[in-house]
Amino acid sequence: MNYARIWLASARYSITRTLMFRGDFAVWSLVELFWMTTNLVTITVIYDHTSGIANWSKYEMILLVGTAMLIQRFLMGFFWSSIFEMGRNVRSGNFDFFLAQPGNVMFMATTRKIDPDGFVNSLVALAVVVYAAHRLHLHPGVGDCLLYALMVGCGLVIHYSVLVLSVSMVFWITNAQGVEGGYFTLTEFSRLPKQAFGLVTGLIFVWGLPAVVVSNVPASLLLHGFEPRWAVWLAAVAAGWFALAVFVFHRGLRRYTSASS
Amino acid sequence: MFYFLNKYRHAFLVGLQGNLVYRWNFAARGLFSLFHLTAIFILWGAAFQGTPTIGGFGLGATMTYFIALLVLQFFISAFNEDYQISEDIRNGLINQFLLKPINYFGYRLSVFAAARLVSGALVLIPLAVALPFLHSYLTWPHEGWRLALGFPAVVLSALVQFSIAYCFGLLTFWLLEIQGFVILSMAVEAVLGGQMFPLDLLPAPVFHAVKYLPFYYQMYFPAAIFTGRIDLADTESGLCLELAWVLGLLALTELLWRRGLRRHTAVGG
Numbered sequence: 001m002n003y004a005r006i007w008l009a010s011a012r013y014s015i016t017r018t019l020m021f022r023g024d025f026a027v028w029s030l031v032e033l034f035w036m037t038t039n040l041v042t043i044t045v046i047y048d049h050t051s052g053i054a055n056w057s058k059y060e061m062i063l064l065v066g067t068a069m070l071i072q073r074f075l076m077g078f079f080w081s082s083i084f085e086m087g088r089n090v091r092s093g094n095f096d097f098f099l100a101q102p103g104n105v106m107f108m109a110t111t112r113k114i115d116p117d118g119f120v121n122s123l124v125a126l127a128v129v130v131y132a133a134h135r136l137h138l139h140p141g142v143g144d145c146l147l148y149a150l151m152v153g154c155g156l157v158i159h160y161s162v163l164v165l166s167v168s169m170v171f172w173i174t175n176a177q178g179v180e181g182g183y184f185t186l187t188e189f190s191r192l193p194k195q196a197f198g199l200v201t202g203l204i205f206v207w208g209l210p211a212v213v214v215s216n217v218p219a220s221l222l223l224h225g226f227e228p229r230w231a232v233w234l235a236a237v238a239a240g241w242f243a244l245a246v247f248v249f250h251r252g253l254r255r256y257t258s259a260s261s
Numbered sequence: 262m263f264y265f266l267n268k269y270r271h272a273f274l275v276g277l278q279g280n281l282v283y284r285w286n287f288a289a290r291g292l293f294s295l296f297h298l299t300a301i302f303i304l305w306g307a308a309f310q311g312t313p314t315i316g317g318f319g320l321g322a323t324m325t326y327f328i329a330l331l332v333l334q335f336f337i338s339a340f341n342e343d344y345q346i347s348e349d350i351r352n353g354l355i356n357q358f359l360l361k362p363i364n365y366f367g368y369r370l371s372v373f374a375a376a377r378l379v380s381g382a383l384v385l386i387p388l389a390v391a392l393p394f395l396h397s398y399l400t401w402p403h404e405g406w407r408l409a410l411g412f413p414a415v416v417l418s419a420l421v422q423f424s425i426a427y428c429f430g431l432l433t434f435w436l437l438e439i440q441g442f443v444i445l446s447m448a449v450e451a452v453l454g455g456q457m458f459p460l461d462l463l464p465a466p467v468f469h470a471v472k473y474l475p476f477y478y479q480m481y482f483p484a485a486i487f488t489g490r491i492d493l494a495d496t497e498s499g500l501c502l503e504l505a506w507v508l509g510l511l512a513l514t515e516l517l518w519r520r521g522l523r524r525h526t527a528v529g530g
Contacts, residue, residue, distance in 0.1 A: 027441035034448035188300040196307035
């Protein structure tokens with residue numbers, strides 16, 4: 001309950017700050033919109049020259065990409081700024097600020113700021129999903145929509161964990177620039193249908209790393225209905241990667257030696 | 262002349278040392294780029310399942326294009342030069358350059374060259390490791406003129422990349438925060454620079470229009486020369502346009518620098 005109050009206070013602060021820099025808010029909203037457009041243009045151009053990608057039609061792919069974007073926009077909205085700054089704060093010693101607070105360090109460091117532009121663009125991503133579903137003549141029920149939301153939530157946990165894991169490397173290598181890119185590299189796979197993966201790449205990216213299930217499972221729910229096996233797998237992957245992120249973060253924390261680290 | 266250039270040689274060497282400190286970051290970036298390449302292989306491999314050619318090129322030629330693009334990216338792309346210039350201006354570090362007989366553009370260009378030398382060399386390591394898996398896809402054209410004209414195109418592309426980053430950095434004279442604009446431009450560059458797909462896959466009128474933009478010359482143009490996606494006539498006319506863009510962008514950097522300095526206030530010692 002206390003943490004919810006802390007988070008609400010941080011959210012209020014972030015929104016007030018955003019309102020102070022409205023031009024900045026507009027620019028960052030455009031940034032995310034442009035990147036989403038980039039992905040959609042790519043799909044459109046490829047489908048101008050081919051009829052299918054791993055037997056997925058154009059609008060099935062757009063639904064998949066829309067789902068991947070939706071999860072990523074939520075991550076951008078809720079956590080990106082805080083986790084991104086964490087890397088720089090560890091390097092500069094400003095991370096002391098979070099250690100001095102009476103609460104869980106990982107919670108404090110990764111939830112301090114929210115980015116309303118991420119939320120604005122999550123509406124755009126959701127519109128992409130709805131548009132693709134409309135073009136595919138899909139009519140999901142309320143239960144399907146709730147399950148979809150739940151799976152998107154699991155996806156958010158996975159993205160959060162992967163990003164925390166990437167940035168936590170800063171405790172060992174001092175400068176996480178470039179390493180943060182690991183997160184973006186991994187999310188590239190979430191825009192691909194799992195049928196496109198071969199044996200080895202499937203073992204790595206579908207079963208080993210959480211890159212593919214994160215978007216494929218919710219998208220498949222809308223396209224083909226509920227598959228309990230995949231839903232359980234998604235939930236297990238979310239729990240497992242979150243536990244790993246917590247473990248690595250706290251291991252890294254032991255190495256932190258303030259401004260001189 | 263050599264004495265004049267000597268200070269930039271030192272800036273280059275200091276830049277080399279500075280970037281070697283972060284060699285693990287570049288190495289990690291190089292390693293992640295292999296994952297990026299894997300994602301491209303999977304996507305385009307699946308796209309080619311139903312058709313032998315896309316845009317007149319087979320799977321091998323398309324993969325060769327993306328591999329060439331990756332190598333070029335590490336050798337000529339501006340990674341965070343705009344951010345460094347912005348920080349120099351915001352924190353007042355630029356003041357030291359105003360008092361010394363050194364050209365800030367020349368200094369930054371020397372550091373940029375050093376940084377790309379390090380990152381370019383480091384990306385070759387993971388690529389060499391991946392070569393046994395990649396070599397069956399590589400299909401290079403054999404015309405000699407592609408090398409003769411491709412390397413000047415690479416040098417000019419590096420200048421286009423650096424000049425654009427430099428201009429964005431100089432915007433800090435007017436704006437407090439430029440990162441939003443930089444990442445916004447990165448999204449545009451990703452599409453119009455051919456990083457997402459070869460530009461020749463665009464509808465013909467769009468492709469023709471894109472040739473006149475500087476983004477075309479950031480990555481696509483040299484990669485297309487080396488991988489056989491454009492012919493000699495297009496390469497020659499492209500080189501002329503690329504040179505025009507370089508000169509235009511250099512003029513813009515000078516204009517922004519002069520105008521920006523008029524607004525700049527140096528405080529403290």
